[in-house]
Amino acid sequence: MPKKKDILPHALKATWTVPSEATLGSSVRARGILLEMRARLPKAVRKSLDIDGRVLTLGMPEGETNDFEHASAIVTKALDGIEDLPVIPREIQDILSMTATERHRWLADGRLPSAGTRTVRLQGRARKITFHVFEPRVVVDLLDRGAIDEWRVEDAEARAENRRRAAWNTKQARLLKKSTEARKEPDDGTRPKLEGWEEFGRDGLLR
Numbered sequence: 001m002p003k004k005k006d007i008l009p010h011a012l013k014a015t016w017t018v019p020s021e022a023t024l025g026s027s028v029r030a031r032g033i034l035l036e037m038r039a040r041l042p043k044a045v046r047k048s049l050d051i052d053g054r055v056l057t058l059g060m061p062e063g064e065t066n067d068f069e070h071a072s073a074i075v076t077k078a079l080d081g082i083e084d085l086p087v088i089p090r091e092i093q094d095i096l097s098m099t100a101t102e103r104h105r106w107l108a109d110g111r112l113p114s115a116g117t118r119t120v121r122l123q124g125r126a127r128k129i130t131f132h133v134f135e136p137r138v139v140v141d142l143l144d145r146g147a148i149d150e151w152r153v154e155d156a157e158a159r160a161e162n163r164r165r166a167a168w169n170t171k172q173a174r175l176l177k178k179s180t181e182a183r184k185e186p187d188d189g190t191r192p193k194l195e196g197w198e199e200f201g202r203d204g205l206l207r
Contacts, residue, residue, distance in 0.1 A: 011061050012068040016075060018054040022082045024139065028094035029087070030054060036085060040078050045071050086115055086133035095139055096148050111151055113138055 023030045030051055037056065038046040045067055049058045058075060060068045087095070093103055106112035115135040121128045142148065 011059050012065065013060075014058045014068075014072050014075075016056045016079055018051070018056060018079070019083060020054065022085065022136075023054055024087075024091075024095050024136070024143070026091060026095045029091045032088060032091050033082060033085065037075055037078055040074055041071050042067070049075065083136060085136070086118070087136055087139050088118070088133055089131055092134050092139055096143060098148055102148075102151075105155075106151060107132060111147075112142075 018030060018033055022033060030053070034049065034051040034056065038049055041049060045060065048060050048071065049056060051057070056075065056079075058068070058071055060071070089100070089103060092098070093100060098106075103112065107114060112134070114132040115138070116133060117130050118133050119128050119130040
């Protein structure tokens with residue numbers, strides 16, 4: 001694993017603390033914010049910006065003052081309103097401790113509201129991918145009221161009910177099949193007959 005480039009003792013350095021309201025307690029979200037900041041920087045200086053916990057650090061060698069000041073201004077501006085940066089799939093899964101399967105299911109049934117979609121090009125590839133993003137305030141609300149635990153209980157109850165219905169339907173189908181087969185069986189004289197049945201009918205007791 002390659003080591004990070006050491007910053008010289010008298011290197012140009014600036015730090016910013018990302019608000020906890022922006023990271024939402026998630027290291028994955030913090031990393032996502034770093035990548036968002038890097039994407040706004042000139043390609044040549046992107047890796048000069050890093051994050052440790054919630055602290056962003058920009059470090060560059062002396063002699064690159066202009067680039068440093070330009071990059072610092074970009075980061076400072078980008079951090080303004082960073083709390084409103086949409087939450088992407090891997091971040092919401094980490095924040096709410098949900099699986100990708102749960103995210104897809106709850107998104108499909110409307111319990112997890114989407115804030116729209118975002119399309120990006122994968123690094124080094126021509127293919128683009130589109131995914132749903134989520135409003136940070138909605139994510140915080142879901143986290144605060146424990147919605148994920150409630151949804152899991154609801155899903156478990158729904159699965160149990162579906163199993164009961166499936167078992168009932170299977171039982172009814174089996175009984176119907178037996179009844180239908182019994183009606184179709186020809187009377188070849190082997191069925192037991194009730195003795196005296198004709199006399200019972202002649203006496204008018206069936207009328």
